[in-house]
Amino acid sequence: xxxxxxxxxxxxxxxxxxxxxxxxxxxxxxxxxxxxxxxxxxxxxxxxxxxxxxxxxxxxxxxxxxxxxxxxxxxxxxxxxxxxxxxxxxxxxxxxxxxxxxxxxxxxxxxxxxxxxxxxxxxxxxxxxxxxxxxxxxxxxxxxxxxxxxxxxxxxxxxxxxxxxxxxxxxxxxxxxxxxxxxxxxxxxxxxxxxxxxxxxxxxxxxxxxxxxxxxxxxxxxxxxxxxxxxxxxxxxxxxxxxxxxxxxxxxxxxxxxxxxxxxxxxxxxxxxxxxxxxxxxxxxxxxxxxxxxxxx
Amino acid sequence: xxxxxxxxxxxxxxxxxxxxxxxxxxxxxxxxxxxxxxxxxxxxxxxxxxxxxxxxxxxxxxxxxxxxxxxxxxxxxxxxxxxxxxxxxxxxxxxxxxxxxxxxxxxxxxxxxxxxxxxxxxxxxxxxxxxxxxxxxxxxxxxxxxxxxxxxxxxxxxxxxxxxxxxxxxxxxxxxxxxxxxxxxxxxxxxxxxxxxxxxxxxxxxxxxxxxxxxxxxxxxxxxxxxxxxxxxxxxxxxxxxxxxxx
Numbered sequence: 447x448x449x450x451x452x453x454x455x456x457x458x459x460x461x462x463x464x465x466x467x468x469x470x471x472x473x474x475x476x477x478x479x480x481x482x483x484x485x486x487x488x489x490x491x492x493x494x495x496x497x498x499x500x501x502x503x504x505x506x507x508x509x510x511x512x513x514x515x516x517x518x519x520x521x522x523x524x525x526x527x528x529x530x531x532x533x534x535x536x537x538x539x540x541x542x543x544x545x546x547x548x549x550x551x552x553x554x555x556x557x558x559x560x561x562x563x564x565x566x567x568x569x570x571x572x573x574x575x576x577x578x579x580x581x582x583x584x585x586x587x588x589x590x591x592x593x594x595x596x597x598x599x600x601x602x603x604x605x606x607x608x609x610x611x612x613x614x615x616x617x618x619x620x621x622x623x624x625x626x627x628x629x630x631x632x633x634x635x636x637x638x639x640x641x642x643x644x645x646x647x648x649x650x651x652x653x654x655x656x657x658x659x660x661x662x663x664x665x666x667x668x669x670x671x672x673x674x675x676x677x678x679x680x681x682x683x684x685x686x687x688x689x690x691x692x693x694x695x696x697x698x699x700x701x702x703x704x705x706x707x708x709x710x711x712x713x714x715x716x717x718x719x720x721x722x723x724x725x726x727x728x729x730x731x732x733x734x735x736x737x738x739x740x741x742x743x
Numbered sequence: 744x745x746x747x748x749x750x751x752x753x754x755x756x757x758x759x760x761x762x763x764x765x766x767x768x769x770x771x772x773x774x775x776x777x778x779x780x781x782x783x784x785x786x787x788x789x790x791x792x793x794x795x796x797x798x799x800x801x802x803x804x805x806x807x808x809x810x811x812x813x814x815x816x817x818x819x820x821x822x823x824x825x826x827x828x829x830x831x832x833x834x835x836x837x838x839x840x841x842x843x844x845x846x847x848x849x850x851x852x853x854x855x856x857x858x859x860x861x862x863x864x865x866x867x868x869x870x871x872x873x874x875x876x877x878x879x880x881x882x883x884x885x886x887x888x889x890x891x892x893x894x895x896x897x898x899x900x901x902x903x904x905x906x907x908x909x910x911x912x913x914x915x916x917x918x919x920x921x922x923x924x925x926x927x928x929x930x931x932x933x934x935x936x937x938x939x940x941x942x943x944x945x946x947x948x949x950x951x952x953x954x955x956x957x958x959x960x961x962x963x964x965x966x967x968x969x970x971x972x973x974x975x976x977x978x979x980x981x982x983x984x985x986x987x988x989x990x
Contacts, residue, residue, distance in 0.1 A: 613844060619833050622795060
């Protein structure tokens with residue numbers, strides 16, 4: 447049961463979930479906001495593929511590029527227009543705003559496009575399968591692993607080697623003190639939203655490729671997965687989000703192969719029950735904290 | 744003409760008024776202290792100057808230009824740097840990264856290396872700890888890092904908020920010696936301290952705060968003469984060397 451196929455499938459599902467979780471935790475780390483509009487960035491990217499393919503007849507690589515750019519743009523604009531004006535108010539104002547943005551974006555596509563699902567045409571090679579050591583694997587699964595690996599390395603270089611990355615890590619730790627260094631608050635927050643949108647856009651390509659369709663509520667499921675992965679992984683570090691994503695993928699796939707056929711449809715219920723039990727015993731998540739405690743002396 | 748002028752500053756936290764009209768001045772090259780017990784508004788004054796807190800009333804002028812209600816990042820750019828209370832080191836960042844962020848304002852690659860060397864000279868311990876996480880440093884080392892981080896931005900005015908708080912007596916001595924060194928190097932310093940007796944040994948002038956207002960102002964000598972009158976503000980007089988503990 448645990449063979450190469452299982453390993454690759456788990457890694458690919460874990461990669462996708464890690465991307466989703468990472469995009470959510472980057473904004474949370476800095477604004478302490480669980481951005482409930484995050485799922486909508488994924489949904490918008492899906493529609494961008496659909497619209498660019500049907501209206502512009504764009505080739506596949508352009509549709510994917512447009513999808514990622516659309517998610518980045520919407521993420522950036524929601525910060526600029528919706529979150530920035532209420533940022534100095536209470537944290538509650540921010541979270542209510544994120545719900546409002548979510549509902550607003552859902553209704554935009556509902557009215558402008560259609561309440562019904564639209565087909566999303568993905569690159570021809572996504573559905574190809576290849577054989578590795580006797581295991582048959584969809585090419586899509588290998589692609590998501592490779593793309594995630596590249597993004598994780600790039601993001602970690604950005605955070606470690608660039609001044610903006612340092613400022614973002616500093617801001618996640620002590621926001622006001624970071625401003626005291628002369629780092630503009632808006633720069634750090636905008637950057638977080640841009641990267642969050644980028645990850646949502648890339649994840650969206652692989653997310654919508656599973657059903658090959660998109661509808662106004664497409665963002666709900668990936669948001670929930672990202673949220674659970676972040677909470678179980680640990681909310682205070684990007685590492686926690688990545689670990690949470692991979693663990694979520696692993697447990698999900700283990701349930702898929704171990705549950706009897708009659709119970710497979712209750713997989714999510716089992717998943718959530720496990721998460722609840724886990725959080726009872728370890729409320730801080732797998733990675734306890736991303737910051738060191740101050741030593742006294 | 745004064746480098747920093749604060750006029751009739753009033754500030755509040757929600758409905759609670761913390762400052763009732765404070766006026767202070769700091770001239771270039773001066774070392775000035777804001778003294779007073781816990782909760783009289785010393786840190787609030789610094790936070791208001793820095794733009795972290797929006798004043799209710801009053802004006803703050805720096806080098807002839809009004810900076811009231813500017814954002815902290817803009818004020819840092821003008822040349823004021825705050826070493827916050829509790830040091831506020833970025834614990835997950837290395838000492839090197841803390842210093843690099845300190846140099847964020849007006850960063851110049853060619854002078855960065857020289858600035859680092861200068862910091863190593865002032866604080867040799869930072870060289871040993873260069874690649875360690877800031878959170879692993881001791882309290883005194885963190886205080887040094889916080890000061891070095893502020894100096895990396897070449898501030899014209901450096902404001903120190905309770906730099907001796909929670910430090911051992913030996914480390915407190917070292918920090919006070921360092922403040923004198925900084926003044927001798929030409930820095931303009933606004934120092935907030937609860938440890939008034941120690942502060943008065945090194946400063947040019949001081950303001951004594953009580954209940955969000957200035958009770959006394961004058962040179963260190965003048966304030967010292969008023970010490971008996973104002974002894975109530977100086978906390979425990981019996982053991983001057985003990986480090987102050989916030990109540």
